[in-house]
Amino acid sequence: MAAILEVQQLVKKYGEKTAVNGISFEIQESEIFSLLGPNGAGKTTTISVLSTLLSPTSGDAVIGGHSVTKEPMAVRKLIGVVPQDIALYEELTARENLSFWGQMYNLSGKELNTRIDQVLEQVGLSSHAKERIRTFSGGMKRRVNIGVGLLHKPRLLFMDEPTVGIDPQSRRAILDSVKELNRNGMTVLYTTHYMEEAQELSHRVGIIDHGDLIALGTQAELTRQVGEYESLQLELGEMDDAAGLAETLRKVEGVAQATVVDHNVILVTTSTEKVLAPAVSCATERNIKIHSVTIQEPNLEAVFLHLTGRALRD
C-alpha cells in the first residue's frame, strides 16, 4: 500500500507553548489511523495543520503528493474534514447545508443533487432533509456534520473527535459508519480520547501526549510494550481518599503504577491475584469501601498509563 499522508517532523508552537512537537508518521491508503490522547494532547492542532487551517512552525506533511505548506489548495481538494464542533448553519435545512458545502467543494448540478441524496441516505437523514438544523438533536447534527465531510468523496477524511457529547446510540451509528466508509476504501485519520473507539476502529494507533507522538503501531504492537502487565481497577466511594490509597498501594510489591481517575484507583501490575488482597487490606485499614473490582487484559489504556504514568482521562 502507498502512503497517502506523510507527516515529517511537524512542529506547531503558539508563542512559547509547543502544541505539536516534531511528530512524524505515515498513513497508508484505505487505513483507519487513530490519534489517541487526552484533551490538550495536540490532536486537534495536528489535524488543523494537516488540513491547511494552520501553518506549521516547522516541518511539513505531504498528502497525495502535495505539500500542505506549499500546495494547500491541491491538498484541500483531496481531503474532507469533520471538525470536533458542529460546523453547520442552524437556520438552513440539512439539504441546504449540504448543497452550500458541496458547492464550496466544486460540486454542482446533477452531480451535487445525487451526492446530497446519497449522503443523506448514508447518514440516515433522508426524511429530515427539509428540516432546519436548529430543530435537530445533537446526534442528528453530528451525522450531518459528518455528511458534509463526505460530499465530495475525499481520498483522506479527517475526523476530529466526532463522538464527543452525544448519546450512545448516535455514537454507535457514527462508529459503524466510519467502518462502512473504510470498507468502501476511504482512508480515515480519526482522533479520540476514547480508548475503546481507537481499539474498535483502528488498523494502527498513534498515541499523542503533550504534543509528542509517544507510541505508534498496531494494537498488538502497542500492548506488547506493556508486556505482562494487566490493570486492576478499584472503584471507591465519592468521599473516599483515593489519592491517599493510591499513594499507599504504590509501595505494594508487584504494583508498577497506581493512578487515580475519578473515584477509581487503577493499578498496573504483573499479577492481579497477588496484588488484590493487599489492596483490599489497605483500603479496609483506611476505612475505604471498595464498590467494585475490575481486572483488564493489557489494552491501550494500560499502554498510555505505562508510557505516561497518567490515565487517558486525566
Added chain:
Amino acid sequence: MKKIFLLGWKDLVLAFRDRAGLILMLVAPFALTLGLGFVTGGFTQSNSTGLSSVPVALVNLDEGELGKGLVDLFSSKELAGLVEPESFTDLAAARQLVDEDAIAAAVIIPSGFSASVIPDSSGGVSDPISIELYTSPSRPNSAGIVQSIVTRYLNRVEMGRIGGQVTVGQLVASGRIQPQQAAEVGAEIGKKQAENEEAFTSIRLKGEEGEAAPQFNILAYMAPGMALMFLMFTVSNGGRTLLVEKTQGTLPRLLVAPITSGQVLLGKMFGIFFTGSAQVLILILASSIIFSLKWGNPLAVLLLVLAAVTGAVGWGMLLTALVKTSGQASSIGLAVMLTFGILGGSFFDITMMPRWMQAASRITPNSWGIDGFTVLAAGGGVAAILPDIAGLLVMGSALFAISLVLFKRRGVLQG
C-alpha cells in the same frame, strides 16, 4: 466568483431567516419613522422640519425675461412650503448672509443672462453667462434643494433655446415667417418654454396639477434617515457574523475548503451588501406604498442606495476588523449605529447643529445618504447626487482597504 456569490447569498438568506434581526432591520425603522412623524407633527402638516422654508437670496441683475422667470419660480406657490426667497440687489450683502450661515444659498443671476440665451433682433447672442449659486457648506441639504431647482430651470431654458432654434429654422424654411422675423419669434418661443409650468412638475413636492400645493412631508426626511440608521445596524451585524462563524466553526470549515481566505472575505462583504441593499430597498418600497412617499427618480434612488450601502459596508468591515468578539461587535455596532444616526442627521436636520458637528457628520454614510435622498425627493436627478454617490463610494472603498490590512495583521482569517 460563483463561490463568492454563494457565500453572499447564504448570508442574505440567513439574515432574512433571523426573526429578531428582521425586527431591527425592517420593523424598527418603520416604527421609529412613524413615532418621530407623530412627535414632530409630520402628520399635521407642520413645518417644523428644518427642510421646509429654506432661506435663499435671489440677486437678479439680469434685465431680461429669463432672470425674472427664475425669480418668479422661487416665489411660486408650488415652492412656497419648501423655499423662502428674498430678493436682493446688493450682491455682497447676499454673499455675507450665506457666509454668516443666515441663509442656505444665494442665487446670483448676472446681468445679460437672458441676452446670452435669447437671440437679439440681429439673431445673435452674447457670450455665455452662468448663473452663480453661492451655498453654505454647513447646509448641504438645503443647498442641494436650491441647486436642484436652479438646475431644472436651466435645463428647461436650454431645451427652450434649442427647441426655439429648430422651430424658427423650420418656419423660415417653410416660408411662414421672414428671416428678419426669426429673432423676434425665437425669443418669444424661448420665453414661453422657460415660463412653461409643466416644465417644473418634477420639483413639486406632492400632488398633481390642479391640486392644492402640499407642504413638505416630514416623512420624506425621516424615512431615509431611519432606513440609513438601521442600515448601520445591518452592516455591523453582518460583520459580526464573521466572528460568530469563527466561533461556531463554520469559518474554519470554509478555510479548509478549496477557497481562498480573500474569497471568503469578499463573500462576507457581498452578503452584507446584499442584505443592506435588500433592507433599504424594501423600506423604500414599503414607505412608497404605505406612506405614499415620493423618493424621486427610481434610477437615481437605486444608485444612491447602492452607494450608501457600500459606504456603510465599509464601516461594518472596519468594525469587524477592530473588535475581538461577536459580543463586542454587537455592543459597539449598536453604539456606532446610534452615534451615526444622531451625527449623520437621521433624527433631525444636521444644519441646525454647530459647524464642527456638521463637518464631523461627513464621516457617516447617513449624512451623505440623507443629502442625496433629500435632493432626489426635491426633484433632483442622478447628476445632482453625483457628489453624494462619489463620497459614499470613496468612503466604502477606503474603509474596506483599511479593514483588509487589519484583517491580515490580526489574522482574523486564520484558524
